[in-house]
Amino acid sequence: MTDSELSKVKAYLLSLQDVICSHLLQHEPDVCFHEDLWERAEGGGGRTRILAGGSVLEKAGVNFSHVHGDHLPASSTASRPDLAGRSFQAMGVSLVIHPRNPYVPTTHMNVRFFRAHHEEKAPIWWFGGGYDLTPYYPQLEDIRHWHRTAKAACDPFGEHLYPKLKDWCDRYFYLKHRAETRGVGGLFFDDFQEGGFDNSFGLMKAVGDSFIPAYEPILTRGKDHAFGSQERAFQLYRRGRYVEFNLIYDRGTLFGLQTGGRTESILMSLPPLVAWEYDRQDPPGSAEAQLQEYLEPRDWLGE
Numbered sequence: 001m002t003d004s005e006l007s008k009v010k011a012y013l014l015s016l017q018d019v020i021c022s023h024l025l026q027h028e029p030d031v032c033f034h035e036d037l038w039e040r041a042e043g044g045g046g047r048t049r050i051l052a053g054g055s056v057l058e059k060a061g062v063n064f065s066h067v068h069g070d071h072l073p074a075s076s077t078a079s080r081p082d083l084a085g086r087s088f089q090a091m092g093v094s095l096v097i098h099p100r101n102p103y104v105p106t107t108h109m110n111v112r113f114f115r116a117h118h119e120e121k122a123p124i125w126w127f128g129g130g131y132d133l134t135p136y137y138p139q140l141e142d143i144r145h146w147h148r149t150a151k152a153a154c155d156p157f158g159e160h161l162y163p164k165l166k167d168w169c170d171r172y173f174y175l176k177h178r179a180e181t182r183g184v185g186g187l188f189f190d191d192f193q194e195g196g197f198d199n200s201f202g203l204m205k206a207v208g209d210s211f212i213p214a215y216e217p218i219l220t221r222g223k224d225h226a227f228g229s230q231e232r233a234f235q236l237y238r239r240g241r242y243v244e245f246n247l248i249y250d251r252g253t254l255f256g257l258q259t260g261g262r263t264e265s266i267l268m269s270l271p272p273l274v275a276w277e278y279d280r281q282d283p284p285g286s287a288e289a290q291l292q293e294y295l296e297p298r299d300w301l302g303e
Contacts, residue, residue, distance in 0.1 A: 061268035066091035102235035103225035105135035128190035134183030153210035170297035236275040
């Protein structure tokens with residue numbers, strides 16, 4: 001792992017942030033991203049971009065960060081003692097999109113790189129990332145398109161990868177206390193070194209580059225769908241599950257907070273409006289009740 005390779009990763013991630021923001025702005029001609037450049041006292045910083053109050057995108061955050069330090073917090077090395085005593089660098093692009101229309105799913109994407117250095121030992125490095133889809137009123141063709149695009153991104157790196165990363169996503173984005181998946185899945189991978197640096201970097205780029213082709217058609221089809229107060233109330237209620245996952249389980253949120261990242265940038269994933277209802281029961285057979293049929297791992301492409 002050379003400094004030149006590290007620079008290539010950073011250049012790609014900055015470019016990816018630009019490309020995604022450019023595509024999202026095509027849906028919001030009257031608003032723009034607010035950009036914050038921030039620095040971390042312990043080393044590094046980032047470029048946060050937030051779009052809020054759009055007619056299509058109620059809130060969208062697309063963040064780049066590159067942080068480094070002399071040591072990781074104890075919570076990060078408890079399960080990885082081989083990282084103790086090493087300096088580290090971590091960089092990535094992370095985004096969350098909360099559309100205004102309940103018929104457009106919320107989505108999340110992240111691609112990242114991590115390197116831990118020790119003067120007397122070989123460096124430890126890996127890539128990670130993925131994306132997932134959280135619908136409120138699921139459309140089967142949207143879900144199949146999402147997974148077809150994810151599979152196409154993985155297949156050049158081995159036909160075994162999509163089933164593996166799809167299963168990993170189903171298991172990772174799972175709310176144990178609710179006994180349900182966060183949505184209809186996608187891809188998730190971490191600690192990825194398969195085939196060496198070039199192959200692993202290639203997979204990360206393929207995932208990052210496939211996000212817009214995966215999501216934009218879904219956004220375009222659903223953004224003008226008619227909805228009323230009932231659908232809006234259900235959307236806000238289900239957003240509560242998104243908040244629960246991010247604050248209880250999400251590794252990126254926990255890592256950012258534990259390593260002294262910028263709190264506002266880390267918590268940009270939270271929706272602007274959300275609601276919790278005590279013991280909500282939707283009528284059997286209603287569109288709202290039918291969502292539960294989608295919140296378990298399924299073979300979307302094989303059905």
